[in-house]
Amino acid sequence: xxxxxxxxxxxxxxxxxxxxxxxxxxxxxxxxxxxxxxxxxxxxxxxxxxxxxxxxxxxxxxxxxxxxxxxxxxxxxxxxxxxxxxxxxxxxxxxxxxxxxxxxxxxxxxxxxxxxxxxxxxxxxxxxxxxxxxxxxxxxxxxxxxxxxxxxxxxxxxxxxxxxxxxxxxxxxxxxxxxxxxxxxxxxxxxxxxxxxxxxxxxxxxxxxxxxxxxxxxxxxxxxxxxxxxxxxxxxxxxxxxxxxxxxxxxxxxxxxxxxxxxxxxxxxxxxxxxxxxxxxxxxxxxxxxxxxxxxxxxxxxxxxxxxxxxxxxxxxxxxxxxxxxxxxxxxxxxxxxxxxxxxxxxxxxxxxxxx
Amino acid sequence: xxxxxxxxxxxxxxxxxxxxxxxxxxxxxxxxxxxxxxxxxxxxxxxxxxxxxxxxxxxxxxxxxxxxxxxxxxxxxxxxxxxxxxxxxxxxxxxxxxxxxxxxxxxxxxxxxxxxxxxxxxxxxxxxxxxxxxxxxxxxxxxxxxxxxxxxxxxxxxxxxxxxxxxxxxxxxxxxxxxxxxxxxxxxxxxxxxxxxxxxxxxxxxxxxxxxxxxxxxxxxxxxxxxxxxxxxxxxxxxxxxxxxxxxxxxxxxxxxxxxxxxxxxxxxxxxxxxxxxxxxxxxxxxxxxxxxxxxxxxxxxxxxxxxxxxxxxxxxxxxxxxxxxxxxxxxxxxxxxxxxxxxxxxxxxxxxxxx
Numbered sequence: 001x002x003x004x005x006x007x008x009x010x011x012x013x014x015x016x017x018x019x020x021x022x023x024x025x026x027x028x029x030x031x032x033x034x035x036x037x038x039x040x041x042x043x044x045x046x047x048x049x050x051x052x053x054x055x056x057x058x059x060x061x062x063x064x065x066x067x068x069x070x071x072x073x074x075x076x077x078x079x080x081x082x083x084x085x086x087x088x089x090x091x092x093x094x095x096x097x098x099x100x101x102x103x104x105x106x107x108x109x110x111x112x113x114x115x116x117x118x119x120x121x122x123x124x125x126x127x128x129x130x131x132x133x134x135x136x137x138x139x140x141x142x143x144x145x146x147x148x149x150x151x152x153x154x155x156x157x158x159x160x161x162x163x164x165x166x167x168x169x170x171x172x173x174x175x176x177x178x179x180x181x182x183x184x185x186x187x188x189x190x191x192x193x194x195x196x197x198x199x200x201x202x203x204x205x206x207x208x209x210x211x212x213x214x215x216x217x218x219x220x221x222x223x224x225x226x227x228x229x230x231x232x233x234x235x236x237x238x239x240x241x242x243x244x245x246x247x248x249x250x251x252x253x254x255x256x257x258x259x260x261x262x263x264x265x266x267x268x269x270x271x272x273x274x275x276x277x278x279x280x281x282x283x284x285x286x287x288x289x290x291x292x293x294x295x296x297x298x299x300x301x302x303x304x305x306x307x308x309x310x311x312x313x314x315x316x317x318x319x320x321x322x323x324x325x326x327x328x329x330x331x332x333x334x335x336x337x338x339x340x341x342x343x344x345x346x347x348x349x350x351x352x353x354x355x356x
Numbered sequence: 357x358x359x360x361x362x363x364x365x366x367x368x369x370x371x372x373x374x375x376x377x378x379x380x381x382x383x384x385x386x387x388x389x390x391x392x393x394x395x396x397x398x399x400x401x402x403x404x405x406x407x408x409x410x411x412x413x414x415x416x417x418x419x420x421x422x423x424x425x426x427x428x429x430x431x432x433x434x435x436x437x438x439x440x441x442x443x444x445x446x447x448x449x450x451x452x453x454x455x456x457x458x459x460x461x462x463x464x465x466x467x468x469x470x471x472x473x474x475x476x477x478x479x480x481x482x483x484x485x486x487x488x489x490x491x492x493x494x495x496x497x498x499x500x501x502x503x504x505x506x507x508x509x510x511x512x513x514x515x516x517x518x519x520x521x522x523x524x525x526x527x528x529x530x531x532x533x534x535x536x537x538x539x540x541x542x543x544x545x546x547x548x549x550x551x552x553x554x555x556x557x558x559x560x561x562x563x564x565x566x567x568x569x570x571x572x573x574x575x576x577x578x579x580x581x582x583x584x585x586x587x588x589x590x591x592x593x594x595x596x597x598x599x600x601x602x603x604x605x606x607x608x609x610x611x612x613x614x615x616x617x618x619x620x621x622x623x624x625x626x627x628x629x630x631x632x633x634x635x636x637x638x639x640x641x642x643x644x645x646x647x648x649x650x651x652x653x654x655x656x657x658x659x660x661x662x663x664x665x666x667x668x669x670x671x672x673x674x675x676x677x678x679x680x681x682x683x684x685x686x687x688x689x690x691x692x693x694x695x696x697x698x699x700x701x702x703x704x705x706x707x708x709x710x711x712x
Contacts, residue, residue: 006395012388012566020383023570027376032368032536036639037648039362069425069537072555072565096555096564174566180388181425181568182537196552199428199452208452209428210368210530212537214379215571283392292393 005336008292009175009268010120010152010327015218016177022221023179026214033211034202047211050220054184057223058150058169059160066185066206067216071151072096073196074170074185078147080194081112088141090115090126091312094149096170110144118153121309121325122260123269125153131165151175151183155226156235156266161186173215177329178222182215234330239267241328245337246270252345259310259323273315273323277351279307282324282344289343294325361692364648365531365624366476366508366683371574372533378577379535382570389567390558403567406576410540413579414506414525415516422541422562423572427507428452429552430526430541434503436550437468444497446471446482447668450505452526466500474509477665477681478616479625481509487521507531507539511582512591512622517542529571533685534578538571590686595623597684597693602626604697609704615666615679629671629679633707635663638680638700645699650681 006014026046031039033047047067055062068074071094078087078100086106089097090113097114113136118125129136129146136143147168153159155176161169168191172183187193187206199208229235249256249272259271274282279295286293295307310320326340362370382402387395389403403423411418424430427450434443434456442462445453446469453470469492474481485492485502492499503524509515511532517525524547528539543549543562555564585591605612605628615627630638635651642649651663666676682696 004394006386008388008391008393008395011391011396012386014386015383023383024380027371027379027535030362030368030370031648032364032530035364035367035648035650036636037364037643037650038360039364039648040367069429069553069568070565072553073425073429075555076553094555095557099554099564172566174388179383179568179570180566181571197425197428197432198455199431199450201451208455209426210528210536212425212535212568212571214535215537215568280392287393292387292391292395294391294393 004290004292005340006292007326007328007332007336007340008294009329010123010325011294012174012180013177013329014331015179016222016225018225019173019178019218019222023214023218026217029213033213034200043211043213046213046217050216053220053223057227058154058171058186059162060169060186061189063204064161064186064189066187066203067211067219068183068185068207069181069212070183071149071170071172074183075100075114075147075149076196077168077170077185077187077193078112078114080196081145083108085110085112085144087111088113088138088143090138092116092119092122092124092126092309094120094151097147097149111141112145112147113138113143114147114149116149116152117159118157118266119260119309120152121307121323122271122313123152123265123327124260125157125264125266153266155223155230156268158230167191173219173222176222176226178219179215182212182219184219229330235267238328238330238332241332241334241337242268242270244334245326245341246272248338248341249344252341253348257315257319259313259315268328270326271310271323272326273310273319274348274351275318275322276355277322277348279322279324282322282347285347286340286344289347291340291343293340294327295323360646360648361696362648363682363684363688363692363696364650365685366479366681367650368530368536369533369685370687371535372578372581374581375534375574375578379570379574382573385569389569390556399567399569402569402573406572409576409579413583414510414527414540414542415518416525416542417545419560420517420542420545422543422559423567423575424539424541424563425537425568426539427505427526427528430539431456431470431503431505432552433524433526433541433543433549434468434470436552437501439464441466441468441500443467444469444494444499446494448472448475448478448480448482448665450476450507453503453505467497468501468503469494469499470503470505472505472508473515474513474622475616475665476508477663477679478627478669479508479621479683480616481513481620481622509622511579511586512624514586523547529575529578532578532582534575535571538568538575540575585686591623594684594686594688597688597690598624598626600690601682601693601697602628604694605700608697608701613671613675615669615671624684626682627666627679629666629675630704630707631674631678632711633678633704635678635680638678638703641703642696642700645703647696647699649696650683651679
């Protein structure tokens with residue numbers, strides 16, 4: 001779409017050229033990875049190469065990577081842990097974790113704490129839970145198992161599964177420049193969990209179904225490219241652009257509330273509120289002006305409601321309803337950010353005049 | 357792989373050029389279908405266009421199509437029906453249906469009958485269950501609900517969901533020339549089933565998770581191309597090649613047992629047994645000779661065991677262990693089939709001499 005500026009990387013990142021190339025190449029690999037013949041072995045090789053690439057990016061062993069259709073499917077591992085203990089969910093976690101919030105098994109065993117590493121709406125990095133003798137304390141509860149949703153963080157900040165202490169992690173490819181509809185569940189070596197999808201016994205019996213080899217190839221290539229960018233400091237530049245944006249907005253619209261700015265954040269996310277001016281209205285006005293931004297987490301179909309996450313951070317409903325999110329990436333240009341700020345400040349000026 | 361002949365279309369079909377083109381085009385659609393801005397709407401448009409293409413191919417309403425990561429995920433709808441009734445599974449059905457076989461709820465309500473429309477190993481078309489007053493009889497049991505796995509049949513024989521009487525159908529894209537890792541669950545209008553994947557609320561709340569838009573675009577395009585081929589009679593030619601193959605094999609190796617030949621079959625599948633000669637050995641010999649064929653259903657990782665399906669058809673274990681499957685498609689050439697027959701008959705001659 002010519003002339004448009006895409007500033008919604010937390011909803012989905014543009015496909016990286018490396019991922020695209022790997023996907024196009026994978027289209028010529030015709031075999032089923034479960035077939036024993038040469039065509040099948042070629043497909044299997046492609047899946048295993050990608051598994052190693054994902055493992056390297058996430059700091060885990062290849063055997064700990066289970067390919068899924070995305071972070072949502074991966075998070076459904078929580079449903080497979082029924083009977084193990086209650087599922088406690090961190091307040092600002094994604095709906096895909098909240099879907100499994102369940103205190104009914106609180107007496108049966110070890111609680112499981114599910115949390116996001118970074119929040120999709122504000123970019124805030126979640127405070128790690130307090131470790132207490134091999135367990136974690138979260139509020140009044142304790143948990144013996146930790147599941148981390150690292151979707152918004154991997155490739156943007158350094159992180160390692162092995163060093164996190166987590167038992168499980170979930171992520172999707174498309175937030176780091178891979179294709180949509182593929183992701184992974186990382187399960188710590190030695191932890192045995194019943195498969196959600198049963199049948200053919202793929203992924204060592206942990207996830208049945210013929211592998212999405214085009215998507216998996218793109219995921220692996222995106223991981224490799226993301227790590228290269230991260231190590232080259234590409235996200236330091238993103239943080240600078242985010243800071244320029246916030247400074248420009250703050251100087252042009254002094255009452256703007258920057259949500260989560262005082263916290264540790266991933267480098268690319270700017271969430272800001274203008275009480276009284278609905279987020280949806282702003283998103284539509286900016287869309288017409290040529291800018292793709294978001295209100296809310298943009299992970300569900302057509303929901304228009306105040307942000308649960310921003311409310312959980314202590315803001316009132318009016319502020320939450322007025323919040324929008326601008327999220328950048330390594331290919332964002334300084335001019336994208338300044339043009340956006342200019343357009344938004346002009347719209348803001350109109351809003352203020354109408355409101356006065 | 358130059359010079360090789362791919363005769364394993366029931367394991368996975370080569371990607372159709374139309375699917376490939378649609379996938380490459382979809383890679384430029386960067387938005388998240390849940391986003392309200394122009395980029396999001398473009399992605400949404402692509403998903404809905406594909407939904408209409410799948411619906412047309414399968415003879416259902418677009419709203420009845422729920423995109424999944426494949427037939428295995430789609431079949432997991434059976435797990436969501438727990439408490440509705442027992443899950444009865446037809447003997448020769450795929451492992452992805454057998455995974456949900458469950459008689460524990462036999463007293464709670466309506467039984468669910470799950471069956472394949474065509475068998476992956478033999479190509480045999482399953483006899484429809486006997487209708488009894490709005491229900492179906494299967495053996496000694498009755499069921500009020502029918503789920504059909506149409507993966508091996510759609511695009512190869514005419515079939516319509518609306519006319520089948522089924523409440524649910526499952527299919528994957530890759531068996532009809534779409535990409536691996538995408539499929540659909542078809543649920544009859546008005547039937548309300550709890551989502552397996554919960555979170556963002558995509559697919560009208562019936563399947564959460566960001567849509568695999570590249571895969572879905574390929575699925576839609578493959579459906580359209582498959583229908584065009586079917587209507588143009590491409591599979592009549594496939595059946596002729598299959599018949600040439602069987603005639604050639606039968607005349608060169610008279611004791612060959614053709615499994616399911618006396619039944620109604622999909623046009624492309626030839627399953628044959630040579631008691632005493634292990635199927636795996638034949639697959640490996642043919643692979644070395646340049647031909648990709650299969651033993652068993654080739655849907656799970658490295659399993660080497662006698663075919664449950666062929667045993668269920670009344671054959672002894674030795675015959676089942678010796679069965680191989682040759683499956684063709686619209687791009688198979690007559691020379692592919694005759695070259696395969698020649699190579700197999702030569703190997704068979706060696707086997708007979710060793711066995712003698």
